[in-house]
Amino acid sequence: MLNLSSLVGFLVLGFIGWVTYKLFIWPFYISPLRKIPGPPPESIIFGNFKSVLTKEEPFLKWIQKYGNIVKVNGIFNRQTIVVADTKIIQDITLNHVYDYIKPPEMLNDFVLILGRGLVLAEGEEHKRQRKMMNPAFAHNNIKEMVPTFIRVASTLKELIEDKINKGESEINLTPYISKATLDVIGLVGFNYEFNSLTSSNELADAYASLFSNATNPVARFFISVLSSYIPIVRNIPIDINRRFKNACVVVDRESKKLMEEKNNEAKNGELKSKDLLSLLININKTLPIEEKLTDEELQYQIMTFLIAGHETTSSTTMWALYLLAKYPHEQDLLREELAKAFPDKSKFNPSFDEINSLEYLNCIVKETLRIHSPVPMISRVNVEDKIIGGYLIPKNTTIMIALSALHKSTEIWGPTANEFDPKRWLNPLYTKNVTNYNFLPFITGTRSCIGNKLALAEFKILLSTLIRNFVFQ
Template identity: 75%
Template sequence: MFDLFTLVGFFVSFFVSGFIGWVTYKLLIWPYYISPLRNIPGPPSENPFFGNLKSLLKEEEPQIKWVQKYGNIIKYYGLFNQPTLFIADTKIIQDITLNKVYDFIKPPNMLADAIIIAGRGLVLAEGEDHKRQRKMMNPAFTHNNIKEMVPTFIRVAFTLKGLIEDKVNLGESEINLTPYISKATLDVIGLVGFNYEFNSLTSSNELAEAYDSLLNGPKPILRFVISMLSNYIPFVRKIPIDMNKRFNNACEVIERVSKRLIREKYKEAENGELNGKDLISLLININKTLPIEEKMTDEELKYQIMTFLIAGHETTSVSTCWALYLLAHFPHEQDLLREELIKAFPDKSKFNPTFDEINSLEYLNCIVKETLRIHSPAPFTTRTNLNEEVFGEYLIPKNTTIMVAISALHKSPEIWGPTANDFDPKRWLDPSVTKNVTNLNYLPFLTGTRACIGNKLALTEFKILLSMLIRNFVFKPIEGFHFNIRTMTANKPSPYLGLTVSKFEG
């Protein structure tokens, strides 16, 4: 018996020692002394388990100071001290986004939650699947189709205006605008995406509540950490804590609503009633005409609905909030925009611009471009290289996590001059500045075949919502109100955008 216990003790000691040795190697030896990335400059690791995540989670935009300090190719340490790259070199970005776009994929070890929320739709599809989906979906986003969506944007903008006006009339001046704008953009994507009335602005809606739970819940840092851990330890999402319950319930609602929408569209098609110009109707009609090898499956069509729902409302909502925040803090710019809008639309009660009219407003365009520069919808985009690559003088092994440092490019003094960090819409009227701007250093919607397919839709909706609000209201900061900006968890004001709102009489 003694010999058996001795043998068991030996094996336990052996495995414990081996595990400790393996952990020591992965966390403390490989990153610093063996990794092919070890000689790339960058910030020192802050913690062997969490690397530089503390800075990434708690600071506003650490990538900007890192790029300015260490150069356009930098290494930082991610979860479990794994070396990760930030890239602000436009030649490398050209390879990632254009020349070798399908050699750089979304990192499989970072997508667990994203796949649950959005499915394997266009945003998360890769390779041949992405090519096929993109080719099929392009006709749904033509110039003419987006023109036909403008009346819907205007209709929802009037509803949003009315709700804010009601609050002001009741004596409220300090208003949390985040939920109203988010619900407005959800209503828009319901109509132009599926010809479906969510009516989330005017009534309780389970889908709006689901997205609010996913995107605006408490403890954003903990939500981010759990999301990251779920890629390595899937059962993390099964732990019965309140945060996981909200996440799983919200995902169940999104899945159920998406399935219902696709069923209803197929029923319309069977009855010969699928004549709408909404995106899913267009996709189903296009799908009918394709050879079998190019068709989307029912599952893929469901994924497109899930993708439209999340990408189609959150980006525009956040950008509109940032524009209002910036204009509240720069009242002269707000006044200049309002003057342009008054000239274009003297009677605000008859605000009814066409696609061409709203896109012809010069200063509105400047405001929108500058908002997207200062607060890009995606401050970075992440990829993994399928093949060994050479970045400058460095050999990059395959399966390296690579982040394109969009915010660092958008605030680079080399591109934008000494006022790169300032909100200055007039810079877009200066040829000496705009001559330096390319599709490789200004990337609010990325570029190439992985660029946002709905960027023209989003921009037009953004302009109409912003124009409606600035034409009807004056926005000012709330004295003493502060919020956090943590771009790794969500590139938006946290916990919400609060502004002082009053009616503009004129």
């Protein structure tokens, strides 16, 4: 019979054996992924994770060195595939889109702030939500949002003017741009006045604590990744976890309130407002019961729009301003184009078609999205074994599409791929190579960004207002 100490010894040995197998034997001698080229792990515990966090453009460098399909080791040598091959991307985003789901461990954190809305829904649930939501994002509805973009951009302009008049010449714009895009999504999303540019608001503060005001975004990211291995990490009572949880409580409560208010309003007949939530509620009323969004799903869409439509647009605007400050000649060219199209800057009131007709603005927008994609990488997990690029990829492997690496490929963009050069978008030498599968800031296919037209129009209005009125250095 086993006594207690031999039982403990047996368990300890078993554990050591299991850890040795998982960390050192499986990844390097057995896993089918071992055959895929990639950087050697730099640490037993963290694999290549340190390079991902600290090095500049590590994925681009690995793809340039090892090819368009690369194996990277994560924490505890968990292997991940990084792809930058257009045929593979077409398969993942279009041909077999529902064979690839978002990494389940992503759900743990994201579901708390996004809900199971369009971004996190999978399979049939996604198909149903997307089909009913597409009409709300139609061209004609986005056109009607332009006056709101102009109104918020003009409040932002006045706020900066006010600071300049008070003698400030160096202004950190990040929190203001973030507030402007939050105000926009509040209005066009739900007819909700955050007024975060001019006053304080609990929901706006909750988002600020998650993003623009986050005390330590790298630590938050690290906790998020680590908790996918050790779930208890997210419950450790430290400030960073407390702030995240408090923000989630506010987001949940306020988005529920918004949904209930609109639903009550809708009991009196069709909603007249053209915000996304009103459009969704009107569409929902016309659908057969099995296609309708539930109240909970409606609330999730509010949470989804707030996150998906807020920081992405603000970070793109910030990058554009940064690049234009770095390249003053490009900034002047854009200002000239704007001055020619709208000679009286106090009456800057373009329509959707007018703002989209500006050629140089368009080039700057695309070049910013190319050089600094706000979503540099998207992740999927294959639900069944797949042959990808000639390699067997066992089910449940995380596959990352390196959008930002593709955007800087010298094969597509030539030797100046790393440089900010808006004029390249007027040069057929480059544009002839561009396809939906190699320039994809909003990805492409069935799960592409539903808000892309909205985002582009909003970005153009914000950028034009700022460049027409101020010089950035």
